[in-house]
Amino acid sequence: MASSFSDAVKRLLVGRPFRSEGRRAPALKKRIAMPVFASDMLSSVAYAPDEILLALSLTSLVALTVAPWIGVAVGAVILVIVACYRINVKAYPSGGGDYEVASKNLGPRAGLVVAAALLVDYVLTLAVSMTVFAAYITTAFPLLAPYRVPVAIIGILLITLAGLRGSRATPVLLAIPTYLFLGAVFLTMCVGLLRVGAGDIPQAETADYTVVHTGVQNEATLGLATVLIVLRAFSSGSVALAGVQTVATAVPAFKKPRGKNAGNTLLLSGLLAALMLTGLTYLASVTGIKYVDDPHLYLVRPDGSAVSAEYEQEPVLAQLAHAIFDNAPVMFYFVVLVAALVLIVAANTAVEGFPGLASRLARDGFLPRQLATKGDRLTFSNGILLLAFAAILLVIATRASATTLIQLYLVGVFASFVVGQAGMVLHWNKRLRLVIDPKARVRMHINRLVNGAGCIIASGVLLVVIVSKFLAGAWLAVAAMAGLYLVMGAIHRHYSRVARELAPEADGGSRTIPSNTHAIVVVNEINKPTLRALSYARVTRSSQLEAITVAVDEDSASALQRQWNDMSLPVPLTVLDSPYRELVRPLLAHVLAIRRRSPRDLVIVYIPQYIVGRWWEHILHNQVALKLRTRLLLVPNVVVVSVPWRLRSFSRQYGGDGPENDNPLYRQA
Template identity: 55%
Template structure:
């Protein structure tokens, strides 16, 4: 059974990779861009949708503001990218925002950032995969209504690919990412050429009317209109998610790591800016309409279009307009857009495990997350992320509009605290730097981070105000729970460390017990029992006795006679058990020895069968397992398992010897 599982594991994940091959997994910029920036790049596939969707609440006229809202988003994006280019030079270890906040603001701020990022990574996977599932349902009508199943299957597939290693997953995802860039570039360039040539047609949805929701019949007038614009800006700021992943992934870059990471950030910023503004400007030029509830909000000749109407995402509408009549091109764009939305989750599959490893190293998460798997990936972190994303997809029915309300809270918490930390970093550096040119550079860097702090802090406040009641409170609650959990884990590790420390007198830890009282447990006289007695005698204990429990008086009497006939040099003690129990009498006897001689060490030798088949475990060793489980909680007691290999284990042992 174990051989079948091992063969399946090798087939799915590949052969184990030696630790000294870690350097070969490092990424060049051409692979690092799709690995770490696919999340941010893919955001342009749904961030403009969310801007238009939110503004459409106030009716058709409000959507004319979409390019200006997009420009505000781009401004924040440019400042954040510029700030993070400084972060990767100042803190290249891979801790990213967590390290910046911990070093400059203290451990609590660092854990706050970490909790926000961990929640954001899980949401990244859930949102990206759900969005991709919706694109797939648009392209393949048979998938409609099955988006959740499709999304869960894709999460499992991505987890499997990432378990094979970072470089392998990056290579697999590079081509689709570059195809997506080419597709958006084609829409932007061809759309611009046709616009200036006067041949750009209107979108199919341009003929539909947009019904304003109750309370917004007058458009964007008053406080309500202002809050709606802010809400559109907050939703569009989802385009910034994923920027922080590069600062967390600096160790995965080839040398010079910081410079390559900064260059990748610059490419990401330029591409995202170009794509966001191109989509919003073309959407306005072609009069694309996109609403949250199309069956009710979209009207044809004054009548709602109804449930049978299928609303396509903005990029699909633009491709149908720009490349009207060119069905293969339209299908290609829809396919690569849906694919990049799925692959965008790969950014989280690279960021979450690395951050989890650093937090585990610092004692804030279970130590298992710090261990690399067979393929030098942080396997436990990958599996944890996949499980969290699947829970969210299932709970929110793979609906992007519902999930995105939770989405950007965490990332802007980390942005804001990171910018504040960098401002303090430059203040500290300026106090000790005397070189004039270096001081000018530091002042310039501090100014950039201060502007970043002001902008990201403003966005965070806007997000909290506009999205709190629409689901953002769930993300905040999740961050609080993760924060409390990490603090509890750290307290536990600190308490265990203090409890196990040698203290001021290391010699006390080496003090020997006054005596060793050895007990060999006997169920019947056979070869395993004789081996256990031999092992116990070889240890030369102060006291050695064999102990059995009287469940059947006839069996015990027969054992006594056989014991005396063999003239075994060990006394046999029989424990009475009127209720036919085995575990309780032995525990009581061991505890009585400890009470009489607290400084004695009691060693219990338990004969056990070594079996070769899984089903044999159900037939043997059950009493031994129960006893060991109970004796582990008894102070001053050591349990020694004495193995006896059955014939069925010989073949299994031979196969194990043949393994590398």
């Protein structure tokens, strides 16, 4: 039962602790697992068309003709990568994803590269999803537009709280928004295509707006600029592939056969994402949607006036819903709010994926071990909090700009794709050397061919991303990945060095028993804590036992000695001189002198310590004891024992027996 205020607040927010036994997460059926784990990939169509049109807005000539084909090209890449990962999840169904593939086939360093990329991507997944979530919320409720950053942060906090709580009902609840989103997008596409086919072409609100371009006069320069713009648009649209890794790392959550079910889920999700992205980009070009980086600089109204600085651009999907359902405004709000909900589900994939990967890395010794353990609710709470903190920093630093965040997003995604697929090619090379069955060898050759094609395509997209987005912000993602790689390598070297240092010696030297034990009780005044410390020290039956006090004030020291003698305490009291009125230095010098006289002896120092119940009482008590304990822990063959005495404030705050009810044995030395 939580008795303190902080524990009560924690229980209110997070809930009561779960016992370890009987809390195994149930395996999910495909109809539940697909909307939960593939929501990141599916929800990307809520912002991928925006990024394509944003890149193409630099030139109006190609925007109407190229946008649908870029959607087709991105859709094709999605299907290729999905085909590769269907093979991955069947070969490695443990949920390690590309980290496991790279580590086992290319070595720990390659695995570390993938891990660094994935950790960065999970943080960006949460930040991007909640930033776009804020964009859709402010589209539905324009009065919130000035508060986009707080809305995104609140979304992150709510997702974090849900992740910390954990629940068996969570998968079912998360599946509903994804299915609603699929229904809303396909309804929008069907109605839009029917209207286009019937000759009633919807017109977006921005169709009559004009995009102002920076003029390029030279034809050669114009041609090169157009190519770069198209490549940038393609790389921006490739953000739709970001969720593939989520399914690959969630294989253990599927029902058996896990690998097959996860592969089928990937295939269905990839087909849906490719179809939605292609349809939406086509409709966006047909309806004449304009989407630019800085509307007040590059967007002009039909009357020739520039839009105001307060003008808020609606996401492409929202503009499509406005245009296609122009006679049914309620459908606009339905599409927008469902898109906002599915982005919450997509953000939850990061809350699941980041802590899981961090836990695996911590168990492998690449991250602090605190990230390896589960909290009260059987969730990796430390990893969830770290993820939320990093995502909030990104949202604040970019002012909730999805475009800025997406510039950072893709490098890590495709870097992990490239390394993972290269690892799979080596995996099949090794398997082919061991298998002689002709049919199995044919399947392996096909798998190797698919993975090799995926590696080549992912490498090409990665090159395009780096060339087109490096200066726009991708270099920050590269720097973050490199920094994480170095930090994780340093942590691993530290843990390895400590493990070697702490390993038992073959000759059993670390099990040698000390020749003698010399016990010292630190005395400041004669009171109940001091008498308890003396009792503890006497129970251990050390070879030598003495009490030590420091004569900071001669009169006080003399009075203490007289009181000690009057009480006939059976332990000798040694008074140490302190000409400079120091407390710690004389005690430390005394212990060091004992160590010099008897290097093989064990010195045990007993220090009374008050256990307080209020935070401000820590300032008033135990300061000298803390300083002395810190210094003594640095001395070899010295053990420091804190002897607790609970004050009444502790008993009132935390319950239990107070000092007045303690066993009388400990009150007498």
